Amino acid sequence: MDVGNLVLFFLAGLSIAAVLFIVTAGLSLVFGALRVINMAHGSLYMIGAFVSWFVIVHLANALFGFWAALLVAPLITAIIGAVVEIFVLKPVYGKEHLLQLLGTYALTLIFAGLVRKVFGADVRSISAPAALNSSVPIFGHGFSVYQLFLIAVAVLVAGGLYLLLNRTGLGRNIRAAISDPQLLSTTGVNVTRLFTIVFMIGTALAGLGGVLVSPTSSVDPGMDSNVLINAFAISVIGGLGSLVGSLVGAVIVGLILSFGFAYPPTAHYAIAFVFAAMVIVLTIRPWGLFGRAEQ
């Protein structure tokens, strides 16, 4: 395989990883601070995609629609996240994890039904904004500018989350909550409100992922489960609760999906390699590459 093809597959893998990282970072952040595995995370990704379709088609014109959706969809999923955290999760904090799992799983069914009710069961499609709807030549092949944009957004999100967690008061509190929420509450920090904010950030990232993926795929009522499976695989590989782990895990999964599919002997098993990687990590280092073992 020539260098041009290698670069093409590498960039394709990174663009797959970009959206997966953004979605998984939200899932991981929530788990790290709240110790909640949010099964409804994929639903919020789906809602983000449908909201972006609605904004682009019905509210904003084609020129600004996508950029408006980038703001509106994460905002809406963050608000939904706040409602979920306050009314569904808060009552079950501190209780066994099974209750949280069942509660958030029930939400996936409710959200799936609501999306069908509100938006219908039709598959939708949206275009990338005109400025990004072109390709650049890479070793003789055209490569989508929009996919390069996805990689750039993922880098920005990663940088933004790093700054948020390490350079702001909110980030300090989140990190403290990850270490010991009870100790943090004794310092006067409103941990209840902090948890709501963290959950909103997590669901906003799911919504952002939904907006970003829409022009490369379809907006359909089944997209929630597909992304959740990959997000969990990434979390297990990278370490649930670790932002760096989400980033590395997403890149590993993206490259496996791209290169695994590219080569004839492995093309049919690309997705299986993702789960093989997950099993290997679980066996050798159950808390993931960058996770911390539970005490």
Add this chain to the structure above:
Amino acid sequence: MFRLTRLFAVGIAGTLLAVACGGGGTNTTTSFKGTKNVGLSTPITGQSAAYGKAIQAAALLWQDDINAKGGVNGYKIEVKITDDGTDVAKAADNTRRMILEDHAVAMIGAVLSSQCQAAMPIAHQNHIVYVAATCNDYRNTTSPDYRIPEYVSVVPNTYMEATAAGIDAGKNTSLKKWYILSPDYSFGRAETPAFVAALKKTNPSVQILNSPSEWYVPLTTFNFQNVIPKIQAAQPDAIYSNIFAATQTAFINGALQAQPDFFTKYHFVTLSSIDDFNALPDKYPTGIRVYERAPFFAIQGNSIKDYVKRFRDKNNFYPSDWAVMDYDALSIWAAAANKAGSFDTDKVLKNLAGQSFDTLRGKVTIRKEDLQGVVPVWVGTTTRDPQYPFVILKDIVNPPGSELVLPLNRVKQMQDGQCPKNDLANCP
């Protein structure tokens, strides 16, 4: 005043007479012996949801039409429609429930071939006629593993449509290097080898760039970010695809995203339908070669014109290929049941086998040996026409079903189990 009263009386009498003689058209009231149900399990949700809306509308229009004509054998007909979510198990469950609980006297087949294959044993156990209007794996009428005596197909099967597309594609001898993309389930695995065989037979110099193990992607693939670079890297002259519905929409979106001139750089041949065109009204590529099962705009005759008008008047959208074929399926079954004077499955089947029927697509004969409808396929190049809100076809070729059906000796070999793995390619 007297003249006015007399005029009024004459008017009323005339109206009553017209109604009594049936001159009232659709206002005619018919007394039925009772109601019989026909079952239809179709995707209103899931991967093929885009198809279910028109199928449902066609079934309801047919229901109105047949009952306005006095029903079937004096019975009012109700089409029971259930959503299968494009799910195999749900399609089988729907079939079971409609036969056992709704006492359906006939079933109209599902969309996916795998759904039909799951539902067929249930139709067989209950000895109910099962008319396929969309699912079309050729093995459904030929393979000892799938075939049931109650299964009738009025849709061009995978062999027929792939042959039509393969011959058409092979005639373009400048296209040497082909890349193949297909959904990984029974339909794709039946249709794709048939296309490749017809392509190679027509143009023996073609080269298939990807190996058969690389042809298939999961049916519910909605993200082609890893598939499209692979196609680009292979640098084909042409791409053949039979992915459909939401998966096709996602592929076209992804390809245009990756390379705006994707569909002009690579000659593209694909299965498609009006529902697929409708999914991307402004973006569906023009200039690509498409094969369709029943595009209303290309079908000749007054029946289809009248049907399109009435369908649009009622539903405010154009009928899809599936809407044409499902209407035909119901009409063919009703004609056979009326001719049989009974809903008895054996009698209805006897009046289907080897018989010809007037349909929206013209005269259709159900071949006696495999109960496969001898139906045509349309192949054309996508173009825009201001008359329609979606692309249509130009430069159409329309090989008749008689040129496309599987030869009878092959049917017999398949039915007799002489072709290992139920694969035509393995026949002696």
